[in-house]
């Protein structure tokens with residue numbers, strides 16, 4: 266009987282949780298001016314790592330919104 270994910274296998278995350286972890290990563294990203302998380306005032310704070318590791322384990326890090334991403338149709342003029 267298997268309980269828990271095998272090492273190296275993606276851990277499925279619901280879209281809701283992916284969005285939550287993404288928000289956490291963005292909220293706790295290092296501020297260029299501070300050189301650290303603006304909320305925790307430290308670089309790569311635990312909250313950031315927590316979200317990062319969950320997204321990495323789920324293989325969803327590539328879903329992070331970035332500048333000049335192509336294919337996103339939200340708000341595109343038609």
Ligand SMILES: [Zn+2]
Nearest residue numbers: 293302305310
């Ligand atoms: Zn933080």
